Amino acid sequence: MSLLRFVFPLLPMLLSPYVAEAISGVYEYHNGTSVIGAITTYNTKENESLIELARRVDVGYKAITDANPQLDPFVPGTNALVTIPSTWILPDVESYDGIVINISELRLYYFTKRGHSRFVRIFPIGTGSQGHDTPPGIYRVIEKIVKPAWYVPESIREENPDLPDVVPPGPKNPLGSHALRLSSGDILIHGTNKPFGVGRRVSHGCIRLYPEDISRFFPMVPSGTKVTIVRQPIKVGELDGRVYIEVHNDEFADDSDYLAPARTLLLKKGLLKNVNTQKLYIAIQEKRGMPVDISE
DSSP: OEEEEEOOOBSOOOOOGGGTTOOOOEEEEOTTOOEEEEEEEEEOOTTOOHHHHHHHTTOOHHHHHHHOTTSOSSOOOTTOEEEEOOEEEOOOOSOOOEEEEEGGGTEEEEEEEETTEEEEEEEEOBEEOTTSOOOOEEEEEEEEEESOOEEOOHHHHHHOTTSOSEEOSSTTOTTTTEEEEETTSSOEEEOOSOGGGTTSEEESSOEEOOHHHHHHHGGGOOTTOEEEEEOOSEEEEEETTEEEEEEOOOTTOSOOOOHHHHHHHHHHTTOGGGBOHHHHHHHHHHOOSSOEEOBO
């Protein structure tokens, strides 16, 4: 991979063998920090799909396809140049505390402190499909479950009557190896036996991680951890005097016209005066899901 923009990745995390090439890790941030990570590029190997590559570098399916709209996600071709969407603007929340999930970008942020230092870990996720949307709100982790059994909800059994009342732990269990139950009761953060669903809206409201991600995320999170779920298709931030916007194509968002809310958000943060209007318009039209420099 070749580095295009260094922002500040710190303390690389120990990764499982499957994701040896992954770019996810631990990032330090400070008060006022909003843009973190580093964009990288990758040249595909023979018969390699973007779906396979997304998992290996620990990003979601939609993130890698939105970042590379010129490529066929199934047959991108040999030696195709792929942009890895590995830089992010932090979500706009009251405090960076515990877990923050942005439904619009299909991504989970886990904020921790060590002494006076603050760190964030970032994971791709799958969320609820249309009609089963993951509900925004503030929750707590109330239960941690290793090898969870899946008690099939009646609504899912109506869709698939052949399902049993309970699916025991194992390879056929859609909850995967670990699960965190939230205070809503019906919402879980869990693994999956269908990793291709990470980075897509395919669940019945729960939040799924890659199997290798849930196994390392689960031990980090104590019971009682705060979980903030938001829907923010537009995020803005500043780095080294430059203004950035990150726009996601959230088909379930209430407002599909992003220009007005983007200008409002930039004005709120005192950044609008430094923005090039044409760059802003192009970033909103393209919806690449990565921070884009829109400075004047």
